[in-house]
Amino acid sequence: MEELEERVYCSRCKGKTKHLIITSYCEQSEGYTDFHWHDKYHIVQCAGCDNKSFVRQYGDEDTWQYVDGYREWKDIFTVYPEEPKVETSEEIWKRKFEQMHFIPAKIFKYVPENLNNLYKQTINSYNSQHNILCAAGLRTIIEGVCNQVNIKKGYIYEKDGSKKLDKKQKEIYTDNLAGRIFGLYENGLIIFIQALLLQKIKNIGNSAVHDIVEPSIETLKQTIEIIETILYNIYELGKHDLLSE
Template identity: 35%
Template sequence: MKNISEKVYCRECNKKTNHSILEQDNSLMHFKVSSSDYKNVDFQFEDNYYIVKCNGCDSISFLREYDDEDQWEHDDDGERYWYSTYTVYPEEPKNKHSLLSQKKMYNVPRFIKDIYEEAVKSYNVDSLILCSVGLRMIIEAVCKEKGIDKEYLVNQDGTKKIDSATGEQKVKNLGLQEKIEKLLISGIITEPQSMVLHQIREMGNVSAHEITRHDEHILRRAIEILESLLFNIYEVSKLELFNRKRLKPKSV
């Protein structure tokens, strides 16, 4: 594989790294457009597009390399040299806010952890609408893992409400608002936590249905709150601060 001459941003490594152009059937995954492709064009340019792979973590990105006759500068000796402009997708964060590091969680179920990681990545690349929706999905995922997603219906006298067509007890699928209340009733979360989860639920609803970006500082706080919640639900019970074997007191 051919290496790119400059380091470009890698979203997984979170820094600029060396990249190589991928190949397919022994051909570079490369597309080029230049002034030579057009008639009667006086301005000279070349626009190259590549599918590239980070040499460090193997993540795949899309890279554009552009240069034209105006892209030149003078070196220390006064000699003119031309340079190329590289743009990678997904793009490097604009540093409007400091990046969040993903918390290490060893006992959080994989499917919940995947959503959490995607939400943090969305925050770090300024995709705040996706981040809001992702945070709401974390709550949905916790409810699913805890078996809180439906409710069996009963009659006023407490007997099962039966579906005449199937002969089975009728089931009602719960909305997220109801699921959060079930988490509270089950003792999985506290009253203050349920109030915050309802706020995150509403934020996700607004982002999804009204295409609204929430303030980055609010989202950052929401991520931190959900990190704490996941830690309390899945990690605390697994902690061992000391060895199980009790140390014998020393005789004085």
């Protein structure tokens, strides 16, 4: 039997070996065409273990490479079953990340479209390991919720639930994002502990945007879970199917 011009992968030998051609089929360009090519299909047999494979051998005017300073035309050989791909370090890291940390975007039926799109983009940033963009997105979601439910101001609270006082011992009532977060609590949209957690997420977002501080994957994963709960409680829970029965 005729020998294949190039060594190809053998799935039994687990390496590139000599192969003998059992049978072939060939298609090629006509002699008078401007672009010349040939496409050959072979059933082959490994010269070492007799394992059978299928090989495509393709070549045209562009399948060449430089060898010792000279242009050399070289066919492209593709074998099936294919040789297992060797993962790069980047691909290994990406696979491990997906196994450990990947988060699919939740489906929200009643979250406003602009907020829902922002949420999906933030999840995409997280899954792409764009941690600073993800943190900024989470902070923006909080502000977007406040805008959508028309919360403009709120008191600032201490962790024990008491209202924070300024230097003149007056309660602090403000329209900044910290006040608006507590405004969500004051209007019954979230509970107090959620307001405290949103303050933490706001601070993480501020550090990312203003100081280019990159939060860890673990921190972002936790904050995403909190944001998802907030979105569900504010927009989805009140329209649960059980309430219509």
